[in-house]
Amino acid sequence: MADLDPQETRLVLDPAVRDDARSRLRSIRGHVEGILRMLERDDVYCVDALKQIKAVNGALAKTGDMILRCHLKHHVVTAHERGDDEAIVAELMDILKYR
Amino acid sequence: MADLDPQETRLVLDPAVRDDARSRLRSIRGHVEGILRMLERDDVYCVDALKQIKAVNGALAKTGDMILRCHLKHHVVTAHERGDDEAIVAELMDILKYR
Amino acid sequence: MADLDPQETRLVLDPAVRDDARSRLRSIRGHVEGILRMLERDDVYCVDALKQIKAVNGALAKTGDMILRCHLKHHVVTAHERGDDEAIVAELMDILKYR
Amino acid sequence: MADLDPQETRLVLDPAVRDDARSRLRSIRGHVEGILRMLERDDVYCVDALKQIKAVNGALAKTGDMILRCHLKHHVVTAHERGDDEAIVAELMDILKYR
Numbered sequence: 001m002a003d004l005d006p007q008e009t010r011l012v013l014d015p016a017v018r019d020d021a022r023s024r025l026r027s028i029r030g031h032v033e034g035i036l037r038m039l040e041r042d043d044v045y046c047v048d049a050l051k052q053i054k055a056v057n058g059a060l061a062k063t064g065d066m067i068l069r070c071h072l073k074h075h076v077v078t079a080h081e082r083g084d085d086e087a088i089v090a091e092l093m094d095i096l097k098y099r
Numbered sequence: 100m101a102d103l104d105p106q107e108t109r110l111v112l113d114p115a116v117r118d119d120a121r122s123r124l125r126s127i128r129g130h131v132e133g134i135l136r137m138l139e140r141d142d143v144y145c146v147d148a149l150k151q152i153k154a155v156n157g158a159l160a161k162t163g164d165m166i167l168r169c170h171l172k173h174h175v176v177t178a179h180e181r182g183d184d185e186a187i188v189a190e191l192m193d194i195l196k197y198r
Numbered sequence: 199m200a201d202l203d204p205q206e207t208r209l210v211l212d213p214a215v216r217d218d219a220r221s222r223l224r225s226i227r228g229h230v231e232g233i234l235r236m237l238e239r240d241d242v243y244c245v246d247a248l249k250q251i252k253a254v255n256g257a258l259a260k261t262g263d264m265i266l267r268c269h270l271k272h273h274v275v276t277a278h279e280r281g282d283d284e285a286i287v288a289e290l291m292d293i294l295k296y297r
Numbered sequence: 298m299a300d301l302d303p304q305e306t307r308l309v310l311d312p313a314v315r316d317d318a319r320s321r322l323r324s325i326r327g328h329v330e331g332i333l334r335m336l337e338r339d340d341v342y343c344v345d346a347l348k349q350i351k352a353v354n355g356a357l358a359k360t361g362d363m364i365l366r367c368h369l370k371h372h373v374v375t376a377h378e379r380g381d382d383e384a385i386v387a388e389l390m391d392i393l394k395y396r
Contacts, residue, residue, distance in 0.1 A: 022135060022138050025131055025134055025135050028131055029128055032128045033128065035124055036121060036124050036128070039117060040121075046170040046173075047170065047191075049166050050163055053159055053162060053163040053166070054163070056159060057156055057160065057163075060152055060155060060156050060159070061156065063152060064153070065390065067145050067148050067152070068149060068390070068393075070145060071145040071149070072373070072389060073382065073386050074145075075145065076369070076373055076374060077373060077376040077377040080378060081378060085370065088374065089366065089370050089374065091146050092146075092369060093366055095146055095153065096365075168291055171274070172283065172287050175270070175274055176275065176276075176277040177275075177278045178275040179276045180278060180279060184271065188271050188275065192263065192266070195294065216336060220336050220337075223329055223332055223333050226329055227326055227333070230325055230329060231326065234319060234322050237315060237318055238319075244364050245388050245389075247364050248361055251357055251364070252361070254357060255354055258350055258357070259354065265346050266343075266347060268343060269344065273343065289344050293348065293351065
């Protein structure tokens with residue numbers, strides 16, 4: 001984690017984005033439970049299970065995008081003013097690998 | 100779903116792969132709960148949350164790979180003999196989009 | 199490469215797909231040259247260069263999909279009959295990593 | 298393109314990165330020509346062609362990463378000071394889709 005002023009390291013998700021992220025993750029958890037049930041039945045077709053896993057991956061990616069957008073808006077665009085641009089850019093390039 | 104002989108449409112995951120897939124999904128569910136807890140605290144750094152989401156995505160992708168490998172081994176390599184190769188190939192290309 | 203009967207290892211791209219793949223690659227080459235010219239000018243905006251690289255990546259992925267579909271149709275769905283399913287599946291899973 | 302002060306919209310690739318990006322693109326162009334030659338021969342195995350396309354995709358992605366890192370360092374971390382953070386963030390989220 002970039003050695004930032006502690007105040008700036010808070011997850012500055014504005015309330016609407018945070019609530020949205022949490023409700024998406026709750027439905028993702030429900031979706032994972034659905035795949036678990038699916039894998040207990042021996043009459044499911046593997047491509048149907050693959051489609052469910054792909055859908056969960058997509059929902060997770062959207063949740064990540066919301067948090068990434070907030071991070072860009074609140075931490076990255078102000079990094080030069082704070083003086084931690086090197087660390088913030090390095091951290092961001094790392095998280096963006098294999099997105 | 101390909102109009103296959105019903106017997107072939109079962110998720111032919113051999114027991115070891117199926118158990119492995121289920122235990123991975125149980126740990127993925129636990130991991131999602133961890134991110135939910137993380138997002139309740141207002142002192143978490145957004146990049147830490149992004150790393151957790153990325154880790155869950157990776158674990159889901161591995162679970163999907165296991166099921167895909169089984170599907171290739173049991174359904175795809177025998178499709179020509181069954182006569183449903185067109186449907187099996189179309190279905191597979193669809194599931195592989197944006198992997 | 200799977201130890202296949204030499205006859206089956208030919209790139210069984212039917213003529214239409216092969217011509218299409220070659221014309222796409224020729225336009226991709228032209229597109230790469232365009233980015234090279236872009237990077238010589240010092241008035242280009244980096245996001246414009248990134249968009250061009252992304253477009254080339256997309257065109258390459260489409261060309262790859264065409265060849266993959268042909269490989270599935272001609273080599274993979276008949277692998278069990280030939281007896282090289284293990285090698286064909288291993289090779290396919292390798293090529294699909296980080297798609 | 299973000300309505301930036303024209304001076305800031307130049308591709309601020311420092312000379313070393315720009316030269317590196319251009320030499321990578323020249324070798325990518327050569328690599329694409331190699332795949333074109335490969336697709337003329339009818340004895341090539343499709344998976345070999347797919348591996349070459351994947352390698353070119355990887356080289357393009359690395360070139361893009363170099364330009365992205367420079368954009369983050371020179372344009373994004375200073376966006377708040379310039380006052381165009383909204384446009385810069387929107388543009389960045391767009392370019393990062395399906396990376």
